[in-house]
Amino acid sequence: MKLLLFLSNYFVATIYCANILVVLEIGGVSHMSILKNIAKGLAEKGHNIDMVSQFPLEKPLERYTDINIGNKSTILTNQFFLNDMKSLTIKSTIMTVIEKVSLPACKSAFENPKLQQLKKTKKKYDLLIVELFMSDCMLGWGWYFDVPTILVSSSYPLPSRVDRFGLPESTGYITTYFARGFSTEMSLFERFVNTWKYIQTKYFINSYNQIIDEITRDFFGLEMPSLSDLAYNSSLLLVNTHFSIHFARPLVPNVVEVAGLHIEEPQPLNQYYDNLLGNDTKGVIYFSMGSLLAIESFSIDLLQDILDVFAPLPYKVIWRAKQEALPRNLNVSKNVYFENWVPQLDLLCDSRVKLFISHGGMMSTQEAIYCAVPILGVPIFADQFLNIKQVQNSGNGLMIKDLTKRELIKSIKELLHDSKYSKSAKEVSKLFKDRPMSAKETAIYWIEYVLRHKGAPKLQSFAKQLAWYQYYLLDLITIIVCTLSTIILLLVLFIKCIFLSKEIKLKHL
Known part of the structure; x- marks a missing residue:
């Protein structure tokens, strides 16, 4: 009995006292929110936990050590301009993100003295957790410390990333990352466009592999395998999606949906916001276009049109934006309040909030769904179109592609006056929350599963080992077509020979 107790305690200690390295080189708050919750x-x-990032915890946590790599690569916390974001193509989007975000972030991180010191550490790690984004440079730590690697995707994963896990990626019904406004039910033309965008996305991202490999090998050593090989050998992918709010698709065992990882228990609003919301109107409309879109990039006419739409409404409007960035000659009505920072989840989960006008970012969309608030989506960039299209398909919101006065009035009135949207929002929220475990519990369970089973190779799909022509059975189809063609050709020749011989005999008669 004592032996069993000893072995049990040893087994638990082995599993539950692992040394885990978590790395996020990108200076993005939304990316950090997911990894931070996992690490905590x-x-x-x-x-x-040793957490490498640009965002140390405000309050120290036991067993959690911050390795702060500074704030040199802060492009994701800077703001872009409306026209710039709307004009980006697939190629220019990928080029912008990789050349202005990912590559500088990798270089800055590798030059940081704290990562140089980490490289010299004698500490033995058991696991690496990294963000799956446009760059794979931090995968080198898994090879360097010879530990299993877990990837975390804070958005809908890109085509060039999911194929590493052997994940089925049929463009016939799975909309790709940059397919603007497509649903799973596509026309022939939409399937063609969706497939073409899938190929483009994969090609442009993979075209940077060699450059990123060189930067990473300069730090870890020339003997390091390619980052693509390291990614293919990763143990698990935690992806920020869920079938209830996106679409059902086939998954392999080592790809786990954990949408809502950044969502914590909402808290009652502080006195300031509680007083601001008040009870003297029909409710509150919350308007936020995210942290990346600069309000000063809106034209004066557009800003005034938006304010004119809000003015006659019997609702308070909380607009997350810097009022000092607005032109001074704007006519701002008394029911519009500008706030630089908003406790977004707490605000959305307050029953007085009746509508969320949003750019459709993944995190914001999930928070509104969690809080059962109808969404008016104005997508501008990247996966925002995909997120809002799914909201519209689910019936808990609407999408307007152009932020005009006419469209805004029409959509706001429809969402506020038609009860079907609030009803659908509540139904979708129930579906989103109805899980055997929370997103955090699910993520931790599978992370510990990988630890318990030393990388969990049994989770791996052999599909990722196949060449593309093998995966799509093109080699088999080619053999079958060639065989059938040969048989048909021989039959035709045989029949021709028979008829020819009969004609010769008839001539001799």
Whole structure:
């Protein structure tokens, strides 16, 4: 009995006291919110966490050590301009993100003295967790420390990323990342466009592989395998999606949906916001276009049109924006309040909030769904179109592609006056929350599963080992077509020979 107790305690200690390295080189708050919650959850479970990022915790946490790599690569916390974002093509989007975000972030991180020091550490790690984005440079730590690697995707994963796990990616019904406004039910032309965008996305991202490999090998050593090989050998992908709010698609065992990882228990609003919302109107409309879109990039006419739409409404409007960035000659009605920072989840989950006007970012969309608030989506960039299209398909919101006065009035009135949207929002929220475990619990369970089973190779699909022509059975189809063609050709020749011989005999008669 004592032996069994000893072995049990040893087994638990082995699993629940792992040394885990979590790395996020990108300076993006939304990216950090997911990894931070995973890291905090693991620390609370007894694991030792070393968190490499630009965002140290405000309050120290036991077993959680911050390795702050500074704020040199802060492009994701800077703002873009409306016309710039709307005019980006697939190629220019990928080029902008990789050349102005990912590559500088990798270079800055590798030059940081704290990462140089981490490279010299004698500490033994058991696991690496990294963000799956446009760059794979931090995958080198998995090879360097010889530990299993887990990837976390904070958005809908790109085509060039999911194929590493052997994930089925049929463009016949799975809309690709940059397919603007497509649903799973596509016409022939839409399937053609969707497929073409899939190929483009894959090609443009993969075209940077060699450059990123060179930067990474300069830090880790020339003997390091390619980052693509390291990615293919990763143990698990935690992806920020869920079938209830996106669409049902086939998954392999080592790809796990954990949408809502950044969502914590909403708290009552503080006194300032509680007083601001008040009870003297029909409710509140919350308007936020995210942290990346600069309000000063809106034309004066557009800003005034938006304010004119809000003015006669019997609702308070909380607009997340810097009022000092607005032109001074704008006519702002008394029911519009500008706030630089908003406790967004807490605000959305307050029953007085009746509508969320949003750019359709993944995090914001999930928070509104969680809080059962109808969404008016104005997508501008990247996966925002895909997110809002799914909202529209689910019936808990509408999408307007152009932010005009006419469209805004029409959509706001429809969403506020037609009860079907609030009803659908509540139904979708129930579906989103109805899980055997929370997103954080699910993520931690599978992370510990990988730890328990030393990389969990049994989760791997052999599909990722196949060449593309093998995966799509093109080699088999080619053999079958060639065989059938040969048989048909021989039959035709045989029949011709028979008829020819009969004609010769008839001539001799």
